[in-house]
Amino acid sequence: MPELARVVITGVGLTAPNGNSLAEFRASLLAGRSGVQPYEIRHVGKTLAGVCHFDALRHQSKKELRRGTRAGSIAVYCASEAVADAGLDLARYDPQRVGVFPGITEHGNVETENEIAEVAKYQFDLSFWSHHHNPRTVANNPAGEVTLNLGLKGPAYCLGGACAAGNLGLIHGAQLLRLGEIDLALCGGVSESIRTFGIFASFAAEGALAKHAEPSKASRPFDRHRNGIVVAEGGCLYALERLEDAQRRGARIYAELLGHCVNSDGTDFVLPDAAGQNACIRGALASARLEPQCIDLVSTHATSTPSGDAIEARVVREVFGDGQRTHVNNTKSFIGHAMGAAGALELAGNLPSLADGVVHPTINLDELDPACEMRNLVANEPRNVGRVDTILNMSFGMLGINSAVVVGRPRA
Amino acid sequence: MTEEEVALAVKDIIQTVAPDEDVSSLDPEQRLREQIDLDSMDFLDIVMELRKLYGVQVPEEDYKELATLAGCVRYLHPKLAAKSLHCATSA
Numbered sequence: 001m002p003e004l005a006r007v008v009i010t011g012v013g014l015t016a017p018n019g020n021s022l023a024e025f026r027a028s029l030l031a032g033r034s035g036v037q038p039y040e041i042r043h044v045g046k047t048l049a050g051v052c053h054f055d056a057l058r059h060q061s062k063k064e065l066r067r068g069t070r071a072g073s074i075a076v077y078c079a080s081e082a083v084a085d086a087g088l089d090l091a092r093y094d095p096q097r098v099g100v101f102p103g104i105t106e107h108g109n110v111e112t113e114n115e116i117a118e119v120a121k122y123q124f125d126l127s128f129w130s131h132h133h134n135p136r137t138v139a140n141n142p143a144g145e146v147t148l149n150l151g152l153k154g155p156a157y158c159l160g161g162a163c164a165a166g167n168l169g170l171i172h173g174a175q176l177l178r179l180g181e182i183d184l185a186l187c188g189g190v191s192e193s194i195r196t197f198g199i200f201a202s203f204a205a206e207g208a209l210a211k212h213a214e215p216s217k218a219s220r221p222f223d224r225h226r227n228g229i230v231v232a233e234g235g236c237l238y239a240l241e242r243l244e245d246a247q248r249r250g251a252r253i254y255a256e257l258l259g260h261c262v263n264s265d266g267t268d269f270v271l272p273d274a275a276g277q278n279a280c281i282r283g284a285l286a287s288a289r290l291e292p293q294c295i296d297l298v299s300t301h302a303t304s305t306p307s308g309d310a311i312e313a314r315v316v317r318e319v320f321g322d323g324q325r326t327h328v329n330n331t332k333s334f335i336g337h338a339m340g341a342a343g344a345l346e347l348a349g350n351l352p353s354l355a356d357g358v359v360h361p362t363i364n365l366d367e368l369d370p371a372c373e374m375r376n377l378v379a380n381e382p383r384n385v386g387r388v389d390t391i392l393n394m395s396f397g398m399l400g401i402n403s404a405v406v407v408g409r410p411r412a
Numbered sequence: 413m414t415e416e417e418v419a420l421a422v423k424d425i426i427q428t429v430a431p432d433e434d435v436s437s438l439d440p441e442q443r444l445r446e447q448i449d450l451d452s453m454d455f456l457d458i459v460m461e462l463r464k465l466y467g468v469q470v471p472e473e474d475y476k477e478l479a480t481l482a483g484c485v486r487y488l489h490p491k492l493a494a495k496s497l498h499c500a501t502s503a
Binding site: 063066067127128 | 453
């Protein structure tokens with residue numbers, strides 16, 4: 001097989017419940033600042049969520065906001081911020097060779113629920129059903145809104161991968177860059193899931209929705225008293241280029257994509273499977289040509305559910321148990337579960353470790369569940385580990401989809 | 413509603429549908445789409461707002477009557493004469 005082109009991350013655009021840029025997000029992760037807050041949604045009532053507070057009008061007109069979707073708006077914000085962060089002049093690119101690939105957990109539930117609520121006010125007279133329904137709910141909506149906003153003409157579509165989706169956008173962008181089909185990818189993950197009551201109601205129905213008197217304490221992966229997921233919205237899109245292109249334009253390089261794997265458990269609708277996760281992580285390591293002990297930081301997926309966290313911790317022990325230099329953390333303890341954006345955001349918050357050698361912690365770990373013990377789990381306070389060369393980022397989703405990416409400092 | 417109020421009602425709806433535009437100085441006789449950025453989806457939004465706010469059904473064959481502000485007033489005044497004005501914006 002021929003040597004594939006090397007691909008690097010040169011820009012990050014994000015909105016998270018605790019920050020609207022990588023600098024703000026990272027500062028919150030180092031300061032232990034949560035983004036979970038009280039939240040209310042129709043039919044469910046009072047609950048908790050990770051809510052983003054970015055300025056949508058920074059990159060969109062009022063009409064674009066009115067017509068589009070929240071996921072589209074998040075994607076537009078993240079894409080524009082990634083382009084600016086990477087110092088890219090889009091006018092220098094052939095617009096047909098710029099791809100847009102957000103991962104999504106789901107899309108269309110929010111808009112469908114809104115439209116049903118609206119038409120219910122008119123006794124379900126469908127002459128009141130909006131002509132905007134279809135363009136808002138098609139599966140490429142968030143990607144397509146980015147192309148409309150930035151005038152891009154290349155491939156643009158979403159990668160539907162449940163909660164493993166945040167890595168899928170990144171992987172797909174890298175693949176098309178390696179195939180030479182595009183010259184620039186804006187890729188990662190987005191989620192508007194807190195705007196659908198159905199996701200809260202469904203997690204509640206399976207006993208997997210977090211409850212806590214103090215919102216910032218509700219998402220507590222690996223803690224003995226964890227009781228479920230806090231749903232969050234957010235987005236993170238990366239500017240991804242071939243290494244030689246980035247070097248030619250003198251770009252700042254955050255990280256090189258060293259390897260990845262996507263696989264399936266093939267076992268259950270909702271229950272995770274340790275064997276599938278193990279195979280996915282080992283697949284990503286093999287693709288990066290790295291042994292487990294060469295990974296400095298493992299960014300876990302753990303969502304704060306009783307069974308899921310324990311299974312994942314077991315897998316981390318199985319794969320990385322012998323590694324002295326491997327540290328482990330988690331981001332959902334700060335922001336909740338940003339669904340399709342989770343994997344992309346979680347990797348982003350850890351990228352600065354490659355430069356500063358500091359591993360942000362997982363917070364709310366007051367009493368470690370013995371079933372979740374892992375060597376070098378960084379709890380509650382950041383840890384300066386001296387040097388971080390490699391990060392493995394894991395995201396898993398329903399129907400047994402698993403994804404993992406390995407990134408590192410660009411190799412000489 | 414008087415004819416002036418119908419004009420106000422229409423401008424208010426246009427402002428909702430085209431929130432980035434200045435609708436205060438629209439020329440009543442010039443085509444709306446030549447003065448502000450309005451496309452066919454926006455036009456459907458205007459028809460939808462008339463339906464929601466005033467219960468007015470505009471059949472497709474009459475869409476041409478709504479091309480100008482003055483045309484809107486001529487066409488809608490008989491249908492809105494007995495209704496009262498609801499303004500959502502400050503147009």
